[in-house]
Amino acid sequence: MTAETSPLYLGLDCSTQALKAVLTTSSLHVISEYRVDFSKDLPHYGTKSGVLVDETDGSIMAPVKMYVEAMDRVMDGLKSQNVDFSRIKAVSGAAAQHSIILLTSEFTSSISSANLEASQPLAAQFNVDSLLASPYATNWQDSTTGKQCREMEEAVHAAHGQQGDSPAMTMAKVTGSSAHERFSGPQAKKVFQNAQPTWQRTAHICLLSSFLTTLLCADGKVRGPDESDASGMNLWDLSESGGRQWNEALLRSVVGGDEGEAKRLREMLGPVEQDPRVSAGTIGDWFQKRYGFPADCQVAYLTGDNPATLLSFALESGDAIVSLGTSDTVLLATERYQPHPNYHVFPHPAGDDIAGTKRYMGMLCYKNGSLAREYIRDKLPGGQSSWESFNEAVTTQSIPRPGQQDDDFTFGFYYPKHEIIPRGVQGLFRVKQDAKGNLTLTEATGGKEGDLDPAGGITWSTADARRILESQFLSFKSRIQQLLPEDARTQGLKRIYVAGGASANPVIVQLLSTILNGPVYTTSDGTAQGCAVGGAYRAAWSWHCLQAKKTGAKELDFAHFVNEMTSHQRDGVALSGGGVLAQPDEEQAKVYQELLPSWQKAEQMVIERCRST
Ligand SMILES: Nc1ncnc2c1ncn2[C@@H]1O[C@H](COP(=O)(O)OP(=O)(O)O)[C@@H](O)[C@H]1O
Numbered sequence: 001m002t003a004e005t006s007p008l009y010l011g012l013d014c015s016t017q018a019l020k021a022v023l024t025t026s027s028l029h030v031i032s033e034y035r036v037d038f039s040k041d042l043p044h045y046g047t048k049s050g051v052l053v054d055e056t057d058g059s060i061m062a063p064v065k066m067y068v069e070a071m072d073r074v075m076d077g078l079k080s081q082n083v084d085f086s087r088i089k090a091v092s093g094a095a096a097q098h099s100i101i102l103l104t105s106e107f108t109s110s111i112s113s114a115n116l117e118a119s120q121p122l123a124a125q126f127n128v129d130s131l132l133a134s135p136y137a138t139n140w141q142d143s144t145t146g147k148q149c150r151e152m153e154e155a156v157h158a159a160h161g162q163q164g165d166s167p168a169m170t171m172a173k174v175t176g177s178s179a180h181e182r183f184s185g186p187q188a189k190k191v192f193q194n195a196q197p198t199w200q201r202t203a204h205i206c207l208l209s210s211f212l213t214t215l216l217c218a219d220g221k222v223r224g225p226d227e228s229d230a231s232g233m234n235l236w237d238l239s240e241s242g243g244r245q246w247n248e249a250l251l252r253s254v255v256g257g258d259e260g261e262a263k264r265l266r267e268m269l270g271p272v273e274q275d276p277r278v279s280a281g282t283i284g285d286w287f288q289k290r291y292g293f294p295a296d297c298q299v300a301y302l303t304g305d306n307p308a309t310l311l312s313f314a315l316e317s318g319d320a321i322v323s324l325g326t327s328d329t330v331l332l333a334t335e336r337y338q339p340h341p342n343y344h345v346f347p348h349p350a351g352d353d354i355a356g357t358k359r360y361m362g363m364l365c366y367k368n369g370s371l372a373r374e375y376i377r378d379k380l381p382g383g384q385s386s387w388e389s390f391n392e393a394v395t396t397q398s399i400p401r402p403g404q405q406d407d408d409f410t411f412g413f414y415y416p417k418h419e420i421i422p423r424g425v426q427g428l429f430r431v432k433q434d435a436k437g438n439l440t441l442t443e444a445t446g447g448k449e450g451d452l453d454p455a456g457g458i459t460w461s462t463a464d465a466r467r468i469l470e471s472q473f474l475s476f477k478s479r480i481q482q483l484l485p486e487d488a489r490t491q492g493l494k495r496i497y498v499a500g501g502a503s504a505n506p507v508i509v510q511l512l513s514t515i516l517n518g519p520v521y522t523t524s525d526g527t528a529q530g531c532a533v534g535g536a537y538r539a540a541w542s543w544h545c546l547q548a549k550k551t552g553a554k555e556l557d558f559a560h561f562v563n564e565m566t567s568h569q570r571d572g573v574a575l576s577g578g579g580v581l582a583q584p585d586e587e588q589a590k591v592y593q594e595l596l597p598s599w600q601k602a603e604q605m606v607i608e609r610c611r612s613t
């Protein structure tokens, strides 16, 4: 096969702020990238950082049609780069987790080859009023479903609780996570309780990932979710006794105990695809005619953006991924299903290994990631709201030392948004440590987002740049241990892989390396687009599995497939051998290790302060 005719694979990533696409060759080398920023490139939807906020109750959402138009723009963008669509053999990708999209029964007939006109963009044919029961997708940053979370935890605890377990622990044992406001089950329950007309018009409930899978197939059939992403719903039972299916007690809880409505909900959710090798179908006629995709181009089920990021790195025991996107997440691969309310466990997006060993992904997720860093960047005195001035502020500030008496020896805690870890904290806080190690909470603002920066309240200092990074990364350090396999706990992290927008910042990456005390790597392609790359790998793997089935050849496990494709064709550089971006500063790493216990105490003071207000 010549380079001009060899297959290409397309990976999409529809995350909070942008739809991104990467195109890889069959040696999984990225040859094209394209990005549509929701707020900048599609300003007519009125979003800020990709979302809308309802001022009446603080709900956070995103217009569904914006995602559809972004799909048009991304495809047009690839076309403008002269991409040869006829070589694309498979497409897959990822989307921000937990979002739900409510489709009416008209969706299937309209989004089909019979009714889509190839001369028109998708968005021009996407009638929001008739196709959607709600024009908005829920967004993971929403935190208005605390009541629904408590009710669902009580319901699952009543059905499955074991002595000594809290309702949150029971929910974690059953679904892999305690109830979270952003998860799809509590969000669906809120619709059922507060918006009955919307609920009654709903015929299908999609995740953003399964909505995009459905759109790419555009054949009049709604696809159910991929299992890894379905596990971010608080509805899918992962426990050994539950047998990986929708949990009846939780379905009923969503619909107020009504058995008939629970049955309808099961149908609305559709079947979960548990085999990540399986193709959802071929790409829709509309895509074939408009862009020239081949008729046999496969659509592999899209998954969540975090699971897809995991796919872009070949992790070994003791390795972790830190994704610095809109959210900050820490991801690990594990063979243990050991759920706990402090973190999330999802099925591994590449499924069980070829010998049938179960595999999972462990995750910590922080809401105050990049947007909180931007918030501080824009507050720095004398700063120019640029990452260059933020970096300068970080590098000119010396690191705090235990026992230091300096006025500047202060920890900062920055939660412009209602945080997930620690749960529910919001506001900005400073905690000072004196030479004897005594801690005092010196400044606190918060409660509501508008209260964060009251006139005459917080005095901003250039030290805040370094403090926010220290605080975010000390939080990872303090919580990562519980996710690590036992053998890796004593040795610490072997490798840290980074992805997401902020991973392009060398100063941020250097401090991450020092605080976590491990070398930081990037993907072998050096792209920050971890999940789009993971999506392209998944597409290529799914294509390989389909060909193996057809020819009777041996099907390779995901990791073997990726290593085989990359190492054969790229001078022995295996996936896990992506470039080293930073090595820890050993002296400073020791200081941060010593500081950790005081930082943990300071964080506890902030948690208590938030609970008491
Ligand atoms: N040089 C940089 N330094 C720090 N942060 C950056 C830099 N470049 C981009 N970012 C951050 O990356 C974020 C977007 O990350 P991205 O992974 O694209 O988001 P998502 O996938 O969630 O839509 C922006 O909010 C921005 O703050």
Ligand SMILES: O=C(CO)[C@@H](O)[C@H](O)COP(=O)(O)O
Residues within 6 Å of the ligand: 015, 016, 017, 095, 096, 097, 098, 140, 182, 232, 304, 305, 306, 325, 326, 327, 328, 329, 365
């Ligand atoms: O809620 C979560 C994970 O549980 C978030 O991580 C979303 O999946 C959005 O991710 P990014 O846009 O930050 O990649």
